[in-house]
Amino acid sequence: MARIISMKLAINEAIDQEMTRDPDVIMMGEDIVGGSGGDGEMDAWGGVLGLTKGLYAKHGDRLLDTPLSESAYVGAAIGAATCGLRPIAELMFIDFMGVCFDQIFNQAAKFRYMFGGRAETPLVIRAMVGAGFRAAAQHSQMLTPIFTHIPGLKVICPSNAYDAKGLLIQAIRDNDPVIFCEHKNLYAHECDVPVESYAIPFGEANVVREGKDVTIVAYGLMVHRALEAAKKLEAKRIDCEVIDLRTLSPIDLDTVLESVRSTGRLVCVDEAHPRCSIASDISASVAQQAFGSLKAAIQMVTGPHCPVPFSPSLEDFYIPSADAICAAVERTLVLEVAE
Amino acid sequence: MSFEQITPIVMPKWGLSMREGRITKWHVEPGATITVGAEILDVETEKLAGAVEATDPGVFRRKVGECERVYPVKALIGIMAPIDVPDSVIDDYVAAYANPDEGSDDEAVESKYKVANLELGPIRYSVSGAGSQDVLLIHGFGGDVENWMFNIDALSEKYRVFTFDLPGHGESYKGIDDASVPGYAKAVLAFMTAVGIQSANLVGHSMGGAIALQMLASAPERVLSLTLIASAAIGTQINQSYLEGFARANSRKELKPCVEMLFADPALASRKLLDDLLKAKRMDGAQLALEKTIASFATDGAQQLILIHLIEGAARPVLAIHGRRDQIIPVEQSESLRHAKVAILEAPGHMPHVEAAREVNALILEHLSKVN
Numbered sequence: 112m113a114r115i116i117s118m119k120l121a122i123n124e125a126i127d128q129e130m131t132r133d134p135d136v137i138m139m140g141e142d143i144v145g146g147s148g149g150d151g152e153m154d155a156w157g158g159v160l161g162l163t164k165g166l167y168a169k170h171g172d173r174l175l176d177t178p179l180s181e182s183a184y185v186g187a188a189i190g191a192a193t194c195g196l197r198p199i200a201e202l203m204f205i206d207f208m209g210v211c212f213d214q215i216f217n218q219a220a221k222f223r224y225m226f227g228g229r230a231e232t233p234l235v236i237r238a239m240v241g242a243g244f245r246a247a248a249q250h251s252q253m254l255t256p257i258f259t260h261i262p263g264l265k266v267i268c269p270s271n272a273y274d275a276k277g278l279l280i281q282a283i284r285d286n287d288p289v290i291f292c293e294h295k296n297l298y299a300h301e302c303d304v305p306v307e308s309y310a311i312p313f314g315e316a317n318v319v320r321e322g323k324d325v326t327i328v329a330y331g332l333m334v335h336r337a338l339e340a341a342k343k344l345e346a347k348r349i350d351c352e353v354i355d356l357r358t359l360s361p362i363d364l365d366t367v368l369e370s371v372r373s374t375g376r377l378v379c380v381d382e383a384h385p386r387c388s389i390a391s392d393i394s395a396s397v398a399q400q401a402f403g404s405l406k407a408a409i410q411m412v413t414g415p416h417c418p419v420p421f422s423p424s425l426e427d428f429y430i431p432s433a434d435a436i437c438a439a440v441e442r443t444l445v446l447e448v449a450e
Numbered sequence: 451m452s453f454e455q456i457t458p459i460v461m462p463k464w465g466l467s468m469r470e471g472r473i474t475k476w477h478v479e480p481g482a483t484i485t486v487g488a489e490i491l492d493v494e495t496e497k498l499a500g501a502v503e504a505t506d507p508g509v510f511r512r513k514v515g516e517c518e519r520v521y522p523v524k525a526l527i528g529i530m531a532p533i534d535v536p537d538s539v540i541d542d543y544v545a546a547y548a549n550p551d552e553g554s555d556d557e558a559v560e561s562k563y564k565v566a567n568l569e570l571g572p573i574r575y576s577v578s579g580a581g582s583q584d585v586l587l588i589h590g591f592g593g594d595v596e597n598w599m600f601n602i603d604a605l606s607e608k609y610r611v612f613t614f615d616l617p618g619h620g621e622s623y624k625g626i627d628d629a630s631v632p633g634y635a636k637a638v639l640a641f642m643t644a645v646g647i648q649s650a651n652l653v654g655h656s657m658g659g660a661i662a663l664q665m666l667a668s669a670p671e672r673v674l675s676l677t678l679i680a681s682a683a684i685g686t687q688i689n690q691s692y693l694e695g696f697a698r699a700n701s702r703k704e705l706k707p708c709v710e711m712l713f714a715d716p717a718l719a720s721r722k723l724l725d726d727l728l729k730a731k732r733m734d735g736a737q738l739a740l741e742k743t744i745a746s747f748a749t750d751g752a753q754q755l756i757l758i759h760l761i762e763g764a765a766r767p768v769l770a771i772h773g774r775r776d777q778i779i780p781v782e783q784s785e786s787l788r789h790a791k792v793a794i795l796e797a798p799g800h801m802p803h804v805e806a807a808r809e810v811n812a813l814i815l816e817h818l819s820k821v822n
Contacts, residue, residue, distance in 0.1 A: 112565060112572065112574065112621055113621065273729075277732065305621065305729075305733065307621075307624070307733050307734060308733070308734040309729075309732040309733045309734060310732060310734070311732060312700055312701060312732075315701050315702065317725075318721055321721060365703070
């Protein structure tokens, strides 16, 4: 049965159901215990935003509160994964990942390759991404492209509660390290989510809106901005197709190419910085593989190449808006008229 | 002046989840004389595209709905009226028509699905309409309640109509021990008891037809009549690669060629339909349930259970409907049936109740009217 729940609850439910199903699933993170209805410290937050609330009460010591040392517990999680457990490490903000890059890039991502396929690292690192939370430059980045750059890592960024549950379950069952990026401004987003467990396979984009004129590619929060833009453009009789990438590594380029071959126009929306981003990656691939189908130059809509500002008005200006996406879509159409 | 002579054409409601539809093409121009069954316009929903067909004869007078625009269910989209009704009266009618608010019935739509808790787990079902008899619609392999989206409204005008997800399918429980046709029949009988259906007119599609026949064998007192649509268990041959391909598919790309085989017009396999099927197939246990079902249902392109003898000896009226362009179960199997009323439809494939809903609904209603 499906019912409407938030992405926050969907993520909690995915962890809960997988911990129930598989005793090898464990969780580590800062302040993730708590919220169990106990006394004092036992009844803390359940994670910085309460994502793991109630899980300690059900699964007990399979949830570990860790010291404030990301490199230590991410390393511990990677070690546990290679020894047969299926750890989920919660890293609060993806911005803190920097201190564990050796553990992630040189160890977890390389084990399968360097040990001739004889070591597996079934690990999930969950972390919040994205701006708009008034949390300043060190807690607001969209660092997805840093992880898609590394072979051996899988990178996921859901846009809604349904996908979040199915993709997280798949991530936990997956035998490779998965960086699971949760947009903090989507935690409250609600949609129909089945009560039962289900896994969404990696590498399949979701066409969230079909259209004939322009293809808009996005992920995470930007999917909603793209849909908002598509709705605005409908009034101008511009029919946009919106693709939600869902998984960034592996990436479903086929769905993007198929769409661009039919629309002839591409707008890539990415909350990450513009250079070496998911947007620039998609743009390059499409230019290489479907150049003949393009009727106009590819447009990118991203934040500027600067840190996320702390000033609320500047932060709002920083994040790609529906209007910016509309303008980019119209640029792909104006060019055609100019010719 | 009264509006008595005006027949409104409204956005249809195909299935419980349809909230709105987009007009994609008008087939008629104002002034055209329309006969019953004529296609008036094409409508595209999130799931499927179909034609709105005339239910009354008359003169088409006005297009109220525009092409490529989306209208809520029951919104006024066209007008039929005798030629002597002046335009001014039609203007007044259009102005006075109370169009539904967009999205206003969302909650009503959601609550139409119910859950029956059987011993083995929950069964999702819907019930609509009222009447002295019940009609139970049984979907086929890999199907769900949505398969009957074009049929519920028509049938529920005269009967209480139940649809449900078989165990292992849709949103019903997935842990099925016995995935054979007799196993499914047992579960359906348990479902009937749970929701208070004493006896029903069974309408079964494909494997659902086989289940209906099995129910006739095991509990004849609970079966009032049979309607077998593209039914299994009548002949031997079945498209094994469809069954296995459907069970295995876990992406749109894998699923699309399978679902296209269901329809005479492959364009009916819309992206939304594929997405919905994938959502159901990705539930834990769903794929296993389908694989278990195939294991006892068909091997090397041969159905393992043939129940044709039950039709020959049936003390219940039997209607068999089959599409000429069926690529899953050959039409010849129904065509050769004796002791049953056989209706072969030339245009449809394996899903006549979707592809030619109006004709199928009329055939079922006529059949049911003779049951008493």
